[in-house]
């Protein structure tokens with residue numbers, strides 16, 4: 221089927237209208253009419269080929285919500301009219317240890333929603349800045365009835381990216397948690413960590429977002445541009461989640477961990493950041509990483525957000541403004557996620 225989307229034709233290019241083919245639904249596929257798609261900073265890294273290996277033309281977008289409009293003959297999990305979501309991957313090998321543990325995000329055969337290759341080894345995947353997507357039912361998420369599709373779209377990447385490490389490192393009452401960077405993924409971390417009962421501190425580069433941060437659920441808010449922040453908070457946190465998309469000195473932040481504390485890196489800057497041994501050995505501290513979350517955990521996160529009425533703070537834009545939105549994200553001028561209203565794609 222022919223589908224209209226927005227694509228970039230080469231690295232660092234501008235996004236523009238692009239018509240392309242999606243497969244007809246196979247036995248277990250469903251067709252989703254996309255209503256909303258969030259803009260993740262990862263879209264920008266990949267459009268600009270900052271991590272290497274980007275494929276073009278590229279239709280970005282992996283924070284997708286919409287409604288099922290067609291189902292393949294053997295689909296059992298969804299029916300026409302269901303409210304559904306698709307996150308960062310649309311398939312995996314289904315056989316390896318990671319897949320069998322529900323950790324498909326760590327499967328070597330994971331098929332990313334866009335900027336990837338289908339398991340046939342040749343078809344490029346294309347993402348959610350488009351009218352429709354065809355996805356195997358096993359890689360589709362159910363959206364809780366009480367959550368609106370626009371504000372829920374960012375949960376499919378930003379939500380799970382913070383929920384997964386918060387759960388893995390046992391965020392909850394009595395735990396002191398810092399989130400570095402109050403952007404798209406960071407603001408979801410503040411909401412989720414607060415709902416889990418942890419004490420939450422935001423470490424932002426200025427105090428400009430302090431009022432927002434506290435409304436979102438932060439107990440404390442500090443500017444990292446102020447050297448006193450690093451003196452005051454030395455040895456304080458059990459867990460720090462670093463969401464920053466740029467190169468910051470991780471060593472400075474490791475010093476803020478208590479004994480046995482962990483800093484989890486989820487932001488993926490373009491360049492490598494050197495880490496010294498002293499901040500780690502002096503305090504038995506750890507540095508770790510975390511990538512999105514598996515299908516089972518993503519559904520658990522959506523259900524948790526449904527129960528606690530957690531959604532993203534968004535600014536809705538027509539797709540024609542996507543290039544401008546990218547610029548604003550790079551300027552930290554978004555509160556806190558742009559979401560594309562896909563109805564706009566038919567407009568001139």
Ligand code: NAP
Nearest residue numbers: 261262401402403404405424425464465466487488511512
């Ligand atoms: P975003 O909305 O642009 O937020 C990033 C935040 O980092 C900004 O709001 C800003 O927060 C802070 N920041 C940006 N530049 C900075 C600088 N030069 N110095 C200090 N702080 C700076 O991006 P996002 O969508 O949340 O994504 C953040 C990163 O996570 C990206 O690298 C993205 O690729 C990555 N990511 C990883 C995963 C995963 O699974 N691991 C999933 C999704 C995204 P303040 O204004 O508060 O300082």
Ligand code: ZN
Nearest residue numbers: 260262377378
């Ligand atoms: Zn993302």
Ligand code: ZN
Nearest residue numbers: 313316319327
């Ligand atoms: Zn696998």
